[in-house]
Amino acid sequence: MRNKQVIFRDFLAKGAFPKESDMEVTESTVDVTRAVAEGSKGVLVKNLYLSCDPYMRGGMRKLTDPAESYAASFQPGSPVTGFGVARVLESGHRKFEKGDLVWGLTGWEEYSLLPAPETCFKIEHTDVPLSYYTGLLGMPGLRAYAGFFELCSPKKGETVFISAASGAVGQLAGQFAKLFGCYVVGSAGSKEKVDLLKNKLGFDEAFNYKEESNLDAALKRYFPEGIDIYFENVGGKDYNLEQPKGVPNLIQISMKEVRMEGFSVLDYYHLYLKFLNMVLPQIKEGRIVYVEDTFKGLENGPAALVGLFSNCDVGKQVILVSRE
Amino acid sequence: MRNKQVIFRDFLAKGAFPKESDMEVTESTVDVTRAVAEGSKGVLVKNLYLSCDPYMRGGMRKLTDPAESYAASFQPGSPVTGFGVARVLESGHRKFEKGDLVWGLTGWEEYSLLPAPETCFKIEHTDVPLSYYTGLLGMPGLRAYAGFFELCSPKKGETVFISAASGAVGQLAGQFAKLFGCYVVGSAGSKEKVDLLKNKLGFDEAFNYKEESNLDAALKRYFPEGIDIYFENVGGKDYNLEQPKGVPNLIQISMKEVRMEGFSVLDYYHLYLKFLNMVLPQIKEGRIVYVEDTFKGLENGPAALVGLFSNCDVGKQVILVSRE
Missing domain, CATH: 3.40.50.720 (NAD(P)-binding Rossmann-like Domain)
Structure with a gap:
C-alpha cells in the first residue's frame, strides 16, 4: 500500500530558521498485512493525528554531543519523528492488539512501524476529541x-x-x-x-x-x-x-x-494517569478548554511545523492525517 | 571616649568600582558608661573583629527599589555596616549582659550602639579563634x-x-x-x-x-x-x-x-546550632581548616573591603579592631 511520508532532508546550518523546503513530501510503500516480522515486538500503526512541538527544532540540528539536546536528531532521508495519535493495524507486542488507539512517538507518514511501542500509551477514553492526545491529553x-x-x-x-x-x-x-x-x-x-x-x-x-x-x-x-x-x-x-x-x-x-x-x-510519565483522572472531568464539565489549529493532510505538515517558529500558530498545532 | 570610625562617604555611581576613598577614617566620641538609654533594649558593644563580605557592595549603591538588593544601603556620613564579633559593654536587653561575646551586624567603628541586638548570636565556644565567628563559624x-x-x-x-x-x-x-x-x-x-x-x-x-x-x-x-x-x-x-x-x-x-x-x-539561621555542632568537632580534629587574611587596625578597613573586589584577597578578609 502507498505510504505518504514527510521526509527530513538534511540538518540545518547553525542559526538557520526552519523552512518548509527542509522537508519533502514523498511516497513510499508498506505491506500493511506483513509489516511486523515474525518474533518482532513492534507494532504497525496508521497515524491519525501528528503533533508539532517546539522541541522538534532540536531534531533538525546535527549534534556532536548527544547531551546537547533532549531531542534525538532526525535522520536525513527518513520521516520526521514526533508525537502522534495512531491506530494499531498489526501487533507483535503483547500490550497492544489490532484496533487499539495509542499515543506516543511515531513518524510523519501514513503508516509507521514502531519497533519499541512500549513507550506509547493506550487510549482508553474516546469520548473526547482524539486529537487532544497530541496536546491537552498528551x-x-x-x-x-x-x-x-x-x-x-x-x-x-x-x-x-x-x-x-x-x-x-x-x-x-x-x-x-x-x-x-x-x-x-x-x-x-x-x-x-x-x-x-x-x-x-x-x-x-x-x-x-x-x-x-x-x-x-x-x-x-x-x-x-x-x-x-x-x-x-x-x-x-x-x-x-x-x-x-x-x-x-x-x-x-x-x-x-x-x-x-x-x-x-x-521524568513525569508516572503521573500520567493521575493527571488524566484530574483533567478528564474538567474537560467534560467545560472548565478546561483547549484551542487547536488543525492542518488537514500530511502534505501540510511542513507548513504546520515551520509555522510554530514564526508565531503564526494559535493554540496547539495538529496535523490531521486521517480521521480513522 | 574616642570612637574611631570608618565613614561611608557617598553612594557610588552605577558601574563604579569601590575605592578606598569612598570611605574615610574619622573620630567621634561615645560615652561608654551611659550609652544605653533608660528603657532601651539596645546594647553597647566594643567591636573586636569586622568582616568584609561581597554582599556589602550592594550597600554602596543607591537603591530606588528596596527589592533590588538584599543588602540595606549604607548611610552616607555614617559608619559602614557589616558582620562582626564584639563584646558587650552595656546592655538594655535581657538576652545579653556585660562581658558577653556576640556576633552579628554591627558598625565599622570601635564602639557601636546596637538598637536591636536580638539578631546577634551569643558566642558560647571560645576555644577556637574568635575571628572565626566572622567567617567559618559566622x-x-x-x-x-x-x-x-x-x-x-x-x-x-x-x-x-x-x-x-x-x-x-x-x-x-x-x-x-x-x-x-x-x-x-x-x-x-x-x-x-x-x-x-x-x-x-x-x-x-x-x-x-x-x-x-x-x-x-x-x-x-x-x-x-x-x-x-x-x-x-x-x-x-x-x-x-x-x-x-x-x-x-x-x-x-x-x-x-x-x-x-x-x-x-x-532563611537558614534556624540551622545555626545544628551547623555549629557539626563543624566545631571537625575544626578541633583538624578536618576542617580555615584561611583568613587579617588586616590589623580599623584604619585598614577600607583597603580590606576594596581588596575583596580586586582579587587581592586570599581566604576570608577580616579586620582586627581589638583583641579583647
Whole structure:
C-alpha cells in the first residue's frame, strides 16, 4: 500500500530558521498485512493525528554531543519523528492488539512501524476529541501539569506569568493556575491570541509583547507587587539564533532568592494517569478548554511545523492525517 | 571616649568600582558608661573583629527599589555596616549582659550602639579563634553549610565545581563537599590561591581561571563526564559592571534539566546550632581548616573591603579592631 511520508532532508546550518523546503513530501510503500516480522515486538500503526512541538527544532540540528539536546536528531532521508495519535493495524507486542488507539512517538507518514511501542500509551477514553492526545491529553498536557503542580509549588493567590500563553502548554498551565486560585497573566504575539487568552481561556490579563516597547514596564503594570511564578515556554530566541542573546540580570537569582528549574516531561510519565483522572472531568464539565489549529493532510505538515517558529500558530498545532 | 570610625562617604555611581576613598577614617566620641538609654533594649558593644563580605557592595549603591538588593544601603556620613564579633559593654536587653561575646551586624567603628541586638548570636565556644565567628563559624560558614547541604542535595560521588573557591564561603563549601564524599574542583584567580586549594584545603583539583583561555575546555578537562553541582560564589561581573554581561546559554537549564537557586542565609539561621555542632568537632580534629587574611587596625578597613573586589584577597578578609 502507498505510504505518504514527510521526509527530513538534511540538518540545518547553525542559526538557520526552519523552512518548509527542509522537508519533502514523498511516497513510499508498506505491506500493511506483513509489516511486523515474525518474533518482532513492534507494532504497525496508521497515524491519525501528528503533533508539532517546539522541541522538534532540536531534531533538525546535527549534534556532536548527544547531551546537547533532549531531542534525538532526525535522520536525513527518513520521516520526521514526533508525537502522534495512531491506530494499531498489526501487533507483535503483547500490550497492544489490532484496533487499539495509542499515543506516543511515531513518524510523519501514513503508516509507521514502531519497533519499541512500549513507550506509547493506550487510549482508553474516546469520548473526547482524539486529537487532544497530541496536546491537552498528551505530552504537552502532562508537561503543563507536572511543570505547574510539581515544579512551581503553587499557593493560592500567587501571581503567575505565562509566556507563549496561547501555545500547546501555555494555555493549559494558565487554566490550571486559574483553577488553582492564582492570578494569571499571559503574553502572546498577536491581538488574536491576546483576545483568546482573555475571552476564551479565562486568563485575568493578557498582553501582546510585540506592542510593548518596554517589557519591564508591562510586567510592572500587571504585577505591581512582583511575580511569584513564571512559567517559561519560549526559550528566548535561543531556538533559532546562532548567537543566543544573553540574559544579563542573572544575579537576581541570588538577590531575589529565585529558583529556576528545567525539566523533562519524560521524568513525569508516572503521573500520567493521575493527571488524566484530574483533567478528564474538567474537560467534560467545560472548565478546561483547549484551542487547536488543525492542518488537514500530511502534505501540510511542513507548513504546520515551520509555522510554530514564526508565531503564526494559535493554540496547539495538529496535523490531521486521517480521521480513522 | 574616642570612637574611631570608618565613614561611608557617598553612594557610588552605577558601574563604579569601590575605592578606598569612598570611605574615610574619622573620630567621634561615645560615652561608654551611659550609652544605653533608660528603657532601651539596645546594647553597647566594643567591636573586636569586622568582616568584609561581597554582599556589602550592594550597600554602596543607591537603591530606588528596596527589592533590588538584599543588602540595606549604607548611610552616607555614617559608619559602614557589616558582620562582626564584639563584646558587650552595656546592655538594655535581657538576652545579653556585660562581658558577653556576640556576633552579628554591627558598625565599622570601635564602639557601636546596637538598637536591636536580638539578631546577634551569643558566642558560647571560645576555644577556637574568635575571628572565626566572622567567617567559618559566622554568616559565611552557615551560608556554605546551608547552600551545600540544604540546596545542593548532594550525593556521595557527585562532582562539584566551586568558583571563588578560596574565598570565605568557597573554601568551606569545598571542604564540606570533600568530607561528604564528592569529587571537588575549585577555581580561583592566582597561583597562590590554587596552591592553597590543592595543598591546604584538600580540593581534588584547582585551576587559575585567568590562565585558561577557554573555560569550557578547562571544565571539560576536570569534569569529562559533567558537573553535578556548581556552587557559585562570584555573581559574574555583575557586582561592579554597569552593563552586566549576559549569560547566553540559559536554555541549557531546560535542555539539561538544571535547577538553579539563589538563597539568603537569613532563611537558614534556624540551622545555626545544628551547623555549629557539626563543624566545631571537625575544626578541633583538624578536618576542617580555615584561611583568613587579617588586616590589623580599623584604619585598614577600607583597603580590606576594596581588596575583596580586586582579587587581592586570599581566604576570608577580616579586620582586627581589638583583641579583647
